[in-house]
Amino acid sequence: MPAVSRSLEDLRMQVGTWRQQGLSIAFVPTMGALHAGHLSLVTLAAQKADRIVASIFVNPKQFAAHEDLDTYPRHEAQDLAKLAAAGCDLAFLPQATQMYPAGYTTAVTVENLSTDLCGVSRPHFFGGVATVVCKLLNQCQPDVAIFGEKDFQQLQVIKRMVRDLDMPVQIEGGPIIREADGLAMSSRNAYLTANERKSAGMLNVIMKNVITKARAGDSVEMALRQARESLLQEGFDTVDYLEMRREDDLSLISIDRLKAAEMDQARLFAAAIIGKTRLIDNMPLAPHPDHSDL
The missing domain is CATH 3.30.1300.10 (Pantoate-beta-alanine ligase, C-terminal domain)
Incomplete structure (x- = not known):
């Protein structure tokens, strides 16, 4: 199994140790329920940096009240085993109360790119994504972060956020992985x-x-x-x-x-x-x- 951090302090301690050793860090954020598409991003991350951190966090900020937050698949043990097999070095598994403690009021909004396509039927979605990704990038402080191209609009939103906020991280897109009949894995x-x-x-x-x-x-x-x-x-x-x-x-x-x-x-x-x-x-x-x- 990869090492597991469930607190920001543990995450930063491990990343800090690698930094002191002169090692580069790649980050793969996920919501768990991992499949071959996610794992391909871990494989790509291994080509970009010396150490790989993957997060598993089902982000409540990107779900509307009528959506599937409560029923979204969660398979922690299986996910950790898959990350280990893919070569992940550290899994970050925060709780919602850690990410959004009592009194939390800050949100990140990326204008224009968020309003069309999925932004029409899910107007809450990209604000939730931008907010959590901004937090995760600040928490992990990687050299490069990998996102799947299946969520291409999300990828562009994150690239714009990183550019606009002068965040010192390279954003890379990983190709869509498909089932035998061509259905995009999800x-x-x-x-x-x-x-x-x-x-x-x-x-x-x-x-x-x-x-x-x-x-x-x-x-x-x-x-x-x-x-x-x-x-x-x-x-x-x-x-x-x-x-x-x-x-x-x-x-x-x-x-x-x-x-x-x-x-x-x-x-x-x-x-x-x-x-x-x-x-x-x-x-x-x-x-x-x-x-x-x-």
């Missing part, structure tokens, strides 16, 4: 019934079809409209959004037929609900070796 996939899980695998297939059409010079608007209809036909209850946006500032792309120059910065974003589960995914339009199957 802790919430465990909520899916057998039938829902079968339909969920069509999300990435339909998204790839949109990208193929856009690369061929077809109408993006028509491809998106057909994709929304296909998702509903495949069993999704609601399409929260399916949009083409720029990667850097997440602004909406209004050009209907994309040229090569637009594709270099274009990314397709999707969020759809099936049963009680909200799934998100994203894919770049520019051809990439990791996306040769598109």
Whole structure:
């Protein structure tokens, strides 16, 4: 098992010891219920620094009252075993009362990047994410922190926060890890019934079809409209959004037929609900070796 710190004092003592030894620190924040996607970030962290710290904290600040805070999967023993196998050196497991003690009133807000996409249906979410990540980065003080690209909007929000607040940490994105049928790995996939899980695998297939059409010079608007209809036909209850946006500032792309120059910065974003589960995914339009199957 990795060493476990449950207090800020223990965390800083261990990180401080490594600093005195001249070692660099990589940090991987998680909410637990770890899967191969999380563990790929630990593997990437090992390439970036001498020591790896991973946190497990289900952050109440990013859940609305009607969301799944109480039922979010928690598997501490299994998670620690997985972190050990992945090469993590230290696991930080704070309690909510430590992170947000009585009288806590401070919040971090990143404007603009937080308002669209997931920010529409979950307006509380990115404020909660920015606040907890700001705290965790200050607590761990790593040289580099790794976040998954499945939550691409979150990654951009964190990069902007770190830049705007002059925080001395490098933010890196790790590629999306997918199931055999292409469904992006997520802790919430465990909520899916057998039938829902079968339909969920069509999300990435339909998204790839949109990208193929856009690369061929077809109408993006028509491809998106057909994709929304296909998702509903495949069993999704609601399409929260399916949009083409720029990667850097997440602004909406209004050009209907994309040229090569637009594709270099274009990314397709999707969020759809099936049963009680909200799934998100994203894919770049520019051809990439990791996306040769598109």
